[in-house]
Amino acid sequence: MxxxxxxxxxxxxxxxxxxxxxxxxxxxxxxxxxxxxxxxxxxxxxxxxxxxxxxxxxxxxxxxxxxxxxxxxxxxxxxxxxxxxxxxxxxxxxxxxxxxxxxxxxxxxxxxxxxxxxxxxxxxxxxxxxxxxxxxxxxxxxxxxxxxxxxxxxxxxxxxxxxxxxxxxxxxxxxxxxxxxxxxxxxxxxxxxxxxxxxxxxxxxxxxxxxxxxVETSLNEDEIDRIEKTISNHPGVIDFHQLRTRRIGTKAAIEFHLVLDAEKELTSAHEVATAIENKLKSYFTEDSIITIHLEPDISKTR
The missing domain is CATH 1.20.1510.10 (Cation efflux protein transmembrane domain)
Incomplete structure (x- = not known):
């Protein structure tokens, strides 16, 4: 503010x-x-x-x-x-x-x-x-x-x-x-x-x-590519999907589903999400809105 x-x-x-x-x-x-x-x-x-x-x-x-x-x-x-x-x-x-x-x-x-x-x-x-x-x-x-x-x-x-x-x-x-x-x-x-x-x-x-x-147009291709690389290259991330972006004034609004190991503890999963959020905010602005939905990797449990 x-x-x-x-x-x-x-x-x-x-x-x-x-x-x-x-x-x-x-x-x-x-x-x-x-x-x-x-x-x-x-x-x-x-x-x-x-x-x-x-x-x-x-x-x-x-x-x-x-x-x-x-x-x-x-x-x-x-x-x-x-x-x-x-x-x-x-x-x-x-x-x-x-x-x-x-x-x-x-x-x-x-x-x-x-x-x-x-x-x-x-x-x-x-x-x-x-x-x-x-x-x-x-x-x-x-x-x-x-x-x-x-x-x-x-x-x-x-x-x-x-x-x-x-x-x-x-x-x-x-x-x-x-x-x-x-x-x-x-x-x-x-x-x-x-x-x-x-x-x-x-x-x-x-x-x-x-x-x-x-009219809620997504961020440009370079910005989206930067977001995708930031998420996928972070240690512990298995996958992500449903990436949605838009701009609100000078702020970027980004939301996505983050897939992590099902065995990972909640505290560790939260640390991963927070680290990714901070990286994205450092690239855009500190007041950007980053919404991450955590999901367990269920492929190994089947």
Missing amino acids: HKEIYRGRKARKVALVGFLLNSVLAAFKILAGIIGSSGAVLADGVHSISDFFTDIVVIVGFKITERPEDDCHNYGHGKYESLAAVAISLFLVVVGFQLLRNGLANIVSAAQGEVLPRPGGIALAAAVISIIIKEFLFRYTLNVGKKIKSSVVIANAWHHRSDTYSSFGVLLGVGGAFFLGQRWIILDPIASVMVSLLIFKVAIDTIRPALEEL
């Missing part, structure tokens, strides 16, 4: 840092877009507002996941973390769709000869500053997410990286229009379309493992 509280505090801290920086960055980009006559920077500022929601999802989500097991949640509240990761992924899809739609519309407008306003220097500066801040948030958040093994924090990190891609696309468009002239403004919508496709990929990569956990 102490570990969940530690994870929750770390996750909320990194989300709070992101929330504060995103607040300042969004306000600055919106102002720069208005003053610098840049629709791309203005849209990017509105895009940054969506980060508020993902940061709130992380803060609220971890407040729930650190709750102890109760009568209604015997295995804890870990799946709320996966549910939060799904929510962030859906935000990414919405943002990607908006960028794609706006980019295609601007490409059509430019192709029809519509004259778009040339952005000012403040718009270019806003794009550069956005890239620097969002890349910092991505690396900082990803590092914390991997450290506490949190899918939702990692998902939020990739949301920051999607903003870096978005701002880089804006930089290309604004920079092209600013330095190369009016006819190169079409670089902005073209870059926006490319960025939207990258965001869709990030959303898919983020939502897939979260959904797999929510």
